[in-house]
Amino acid sequence: MSPSIRTHALRYPVPTHLWMPETTMICITIWILLLSLCCCLRLLLGTRRRRPTEPPLENGNIPYLGCALRFGSNPLEFLRSCQRQHGCIFTCRIAGQYIHFLCDPFSYDTVIHHRRHLDWNKFHLSTSAKVFGHESMDPSHGHTTEDLQQTFQKTLQGKALPSLIQTMMENLQSAMLLSGTSKTRVMDWQQDGILAFCYKVMFEASYLTLFGTELSTHKKEGPFKQEVQKATVLSALENFKEFDKIFPALVAGLPIHIFKTGRSARENLAKNFLYQNLSRRNNISDLISLRMHLNDTLSNFDDLSKAKTHLALLWASQANTLPVAFWSLFYLIRSPEAIKAATEEVTKMLESSGQTTSLHRPHPTLSREQLDSMLVLDSIIKEAMRLSSASLNIRIAKEAFQLDLESKRSYHIRKDDMIAFYPQMLHFDPEIYEEPLTYKYDRFLDEKGQEKKTFYKDGRKLHNYFMPFGSGVTKCPGRFFAMYEIKLFLTLLLYHFELELVDGDIKTPPLDQSRVGLGILQPTHDVDFRYKYKTP
Ligand code: HEM
Numbered sequence: 069m070s071p072s073i074r075t076h077a078l079r080y081p082v083p084t085h086l087w088m089p090e091t092t093m094i095c096i097t098i099w100i101l102l103l104s105l106c107c108c109l110r111l112l113l114g115t116r117r118r119r120p121t122e123p124p125l126e127n128g129n130i131p132y133l134g135c136a137l138r139f140g141s142n143p144l145e146f147l148r149s150c151q152r153q154h155g156c157i158f159t160c161r162i163a164g165q166y167i168h169f170l171c172d173p174f175s176y177d178t179v180i181h182h183r184r185h186l187d188w189n190k191f192h193l194s195t196s197a198k199v200f201g202h203e204s205m206d207p208s209h210g211h212t213t214e215d216l217q218q219t220f221q222k223t224l225q226g227k228a229l230p231s232l233i234q235t236m237m238e239n240l241q242s243a244m245l246l247s248g249t250s251k252t253r254v255m256d257w258q259q260d261g262i263l264a265f266c267y268k269v270m271f272e273a274s275y276l277t278l279f280g281t282e283l284s285t286h287k288k289e290g291p292f293k294q295e296v297q298k299a300t301v302l303s304a305l306e307n308f309k310e311f312d313k314i315f316p317a318l319v320a321g322l323p324i325h326i327f328k329t330g331r332s333a334r335e336n337l338a339k340n341f342l343y344q345n346l347s348r349r350n351n352i353s354d355l356i357s358l359r360m361h362l363n364d365t366l367s368n369f370d371d372l373s374k375a376k377t378h379l380a381l382l383w384a385s386q387a388n389t390l391p392v393a394f395w396s397l398f399y400l401i402r403s404p405e406a407i408k409a410a411t412e413e414v415t416k417m418l419e420s421s422g423q424t425t426s427l428h429r430p431h432p433t434l435s436r437e438q439l440d441s442m443l444v445l446d447s448i449i450k451e452a453m454r455l456s457s458a459s460l461n462i463r464i465a466k467e468a469f470q471l472d473l474e475s476k477r478s479y480h481i482r483k484d485d486m487i488a489f490y491p492q493m494l495h496f497d498p499e500i501y502e503e504p505l506t507y508k509y510d511r512f513l514d515e516k517g518q519e520k521k522t523f524y525k526d527g528r529k530l531h532n533y534f535m536p537f538g539s540g541v542t543k544c545p546g547r548f549f550a551m552y553e554i555k556l557f558l559t560l561l562l563y564h565f566e567l568e569l570v571d572g573d574i575k576t577p578p579l580d581q582s583r584v585g586l587g588i589l590q591p592t593h594d595v596d597f598r599y600k601y602k603t604p
Pocket residue numbers: 192216217220224381384385386388389392459460461462536537538539542543544545546547549550551587588
């Protein structure tokens with residue numbers, strides 16, 4: 069023992085039960101050294117070196133995390149600076165994963181249609197199981213043989229749309245107009261946050277459209293029945309918001325057990341979708357009834373897992389639609405030209421079908437064809453999405469292969485690497501969208517007032533210029549319904565109410581960057597507005 073340790077030991081006598089023989093101390097020290105060496109080796113060897121035919125590589129300075137923090141704090145700026153440095157494709161290490169970012173929109177189709185070597189499903193399915201807590205829906209894992217793509221196409225697109233539109237329209241009217249008794253209240257100006265209002269109205273209407281109404285409440289009478297229903301849905305909304313808060317953390321791989329409130333919110337939501345609860349509901353959409361049937365016939369999921377697959381659909385149907393409703397309404401109310409053009413379009417459409425803007429016709433209806441022809445609203449919604457969308461399109465390499473870009477350059481891609489594009493780079497590209505940070509309600513209309521489909525870069529016409537719904541086979545299957553939902557929402561608001569911002573000079577709230585990569589970003593704070601019934 070060295071003299072200093074000895075004197076120390078004399079001054080502070082160690083209790084005898086804590087004495088350790090010297091050999092044990094040496095063993096522990098050797099173990100610590102060995103462990104540290106292993107960690108260093110792992111970090112060194114785990115750091116990839118670029119091979120000559122691979123895209124330029126950004127390993128980042130932080131072990132394991134790589135570029136994650138720089139990417140997370142401002143993805144658009146980070147990717148633009150990498151693009152300036154490396155060109156149209158480069159590889160970044162992000163949280164241990166190697167991601168090849170492709171920034172040349174002319175090459176997007178090469179990846180989108182490259183199905184032989186690229187897996188588009190694996191990432192979605194494993195993320196869904198991790199976040200919602202159901203068994204894997206990947207047929208190769210043996211729990212189900214359901215073809216989800218087919219289910220979605222059958223129940224969310226084509227012939228399925230008219231009845232979804234009809235039900236959504238009815239549900240929106242009752243969610244928006246409250247019950248008959250409280251209608252008089254809205255004759256005066258009412259004040260609310262736009263985000264809070266969109267969440268309440270859109271969540272309720274969309275929830276009831278997909279999951280139907282409670283059978284038990286049908287026994288009760290009129291307004292009381294509606295109030296009970298509303299209270300149940302609003303309680304689901306509170307759970308949805310709590311769960312949605314932890315969503316980015318769950319996608320990043322944190323276990324749900326560390327989030328007490330978020331976890332119990334998820335379990336509460338899932339409980340609503342247990343078979344015994346769903347079977348007490350009326351008018352369930354084809355999507356949910358077919359999924360219930362296929363869960364029962366094609367899967368070996370237990371009851372809770374089945375319920376959690378429905379929860380995944382609740383999230384998919386609401387998490388992007390709600391913030392799009394916010395941004396569409398916010399920009400609409402703030403822009404006098406937009407609200408004028410939209411009001412004219414709504415009035416013209418309703419008048420042409422004999423429905424005038426009057427309290428005596430409280431329930432207007434619109435067909436799919438009529439909604440399709442409302443191109444001003446279409447442009448208003450698309451412009452709101454262009455400014456707020458931050459989704460990542462991801463594919464995983466099933467095996468090593470050669471990626472041939474449109475520019476005739478080829479790159480070697482290793483097995484299990486990811487290829488990603490970040491459409492915000494397109495949406496904010498000044499060459500494609502002049503003054504990209506400015507809201508222009510008619511950006512997606514041409515000189516004749518028709519849908520504008522021609523956008524250029526480097527003097528060449530772009531095929532992929534607007535991608536808030538993803539791309540290729542993984543493109544959002546609910547995109548048509550989503551557009552109709554928001555069109556209906558705006559139409560009804562413009563039909564029934566006068567709308568104004570409480571503070572007419574309010575600045576656009578910043579985008580909440582915590583959800584980057586996951587779709588439409590929410591505002592960091594709400595914005596107050598006023599609404600009251602239009603007088604006939
Ligand atoms: C404006 C609203 C919406 C936006 C911006 C949006 C966007 C997206 C995006 C970006 C994806 C991932 C696509 C990819 O990775 O390539 C997605 C997937 C999906 N969306 Fe939407 N979505 C919206 C509304 C809806 C609605 C209303 C529904 C259903 C009623 C829905 C159902 C789905 C489903 C089921 C998936 C997963 C598809 C799969 O994994 O194969 N979405 N959505």
